[in-house]
Amino acid sequence: MTDAPYSVAFDRASVHFSGSDAPALERLSLHVEPGELLAIVGASGSGKSTLLRCVNRLVELSDGCVAIDGRDVRTFELGPLRQSIGYAIQGVGLFAHLTVAENLALVPETLGWTRERTNARIDELLAAVRLDPPTYRSRRPRELSGGQSQRVGIARALVAHPRLLLLDEPFGAVDPILRPHLQSELLAVLREARTTTLFVTHDVDEALLLGNRIAVMRDGRLQAIGSPRALLEAPPDAFTAELLCGDELLHRYRRARLDEREGRR
């Protein structure tokens, strides 16, 4: 891994979709350190996904700027920019007409990797997400369970050593029993990958478990940002308190889990 993780900076970034009065993103400023895992939480329609998609330019800003390593994303060539950023969405989006290995090989092929290098990387990643390479390489997405497809989706996002990872509710479609397992697996894989990660989720517990910091979104604005500890101990406003802490019991439970998480490290 020769390439250092990206830093990401939003500077008064705004997005207005045509046909909608309220902006999807309104003058949002935010800095993500290299190697950081920022979890983004908020209600549906709060602009979480839009925030993510501004970075790889699936959505173009109406105003303001998003910069990677201090450089405006609009000055990058689109293909290479996206190839250096891993992206996985809810439900993964594996191509059903390609096998697992072919899905993973799409970006390496584009980058002109040799077949040996691509294959070695595919095996390495499948093993990392605990899918036995000889068994799963030639499977079609249809033959995978929900959890397995999620793993392949994350492996595909990581395949070309991305310097930034954008994950949009990657566990959104996984059954709750499987989630904790996938979450801890993701943490392990990310630690290995040493990349910057923006992680959108509507699951507060997931954000508390995974994030170095948590950004709370509301109506296209950044409502609060801080470490899980800081936000849980002293939520800066009523909305954040309501969202993160919930009632007394839930609050206590979440703090206990956070203690446990930080104790483990």
Add this chain to the structure above:
Amino acid sequence: MISAILAHIALCAIAVGVAATIAIPSALVLAERPRAERGVSALLGALYTVPSLALLAVLVRFVGLGDTSVEIALVAYALYAIFRSTVVGVRAIPVEQREVAAALGLPPWSRRLRVELPSAMPAILSGLRIATLGSIALATLGGYVGGSGLGSILFTGFALQNRAMLLEGALGVVALALASEGAFRLLEMRRGRSPSVGVVGAFPKR
């Protein structure tokens, strides 16, 4: 008879092949450009509505009697079905899938060939099926302008009032049409059995 059938098959295969080579790549590109696509569709549609005998008559004036005129006419008619079906097939690809392909940073041609073409294949196949069937029927008119194929038997039979020849030609055309339908049926069934295309687990965002 056998040589006429083979000539007929060759006429149609070349026509559909040439038309597909032109129509599929241009449809893949133009599917992203609605304005240009509408223009080309209108043009091909207009060409499609020109009566075949009239088109052949014009072609014979410029190209002369024989298979070349027939071939040009066949290609002109096949273009429309193949072009439209490819455009429709590409447009039917779910937004999520196009977005994922874009987000991976695949270059345009790789995205079209690796993702869009296979996903649009069921629609493209149905376009090819219609174009092939149309060509088999239309190629008989070639007999009128001195082309080869089953049309030559039909028109000779007609001129000579030879019922046996007429029947022979007509049955040949019917047999070819049925064979082509059967072949496409098989092809589509085989695709139906193999895992279909699309994105697995692409849920609409809440």
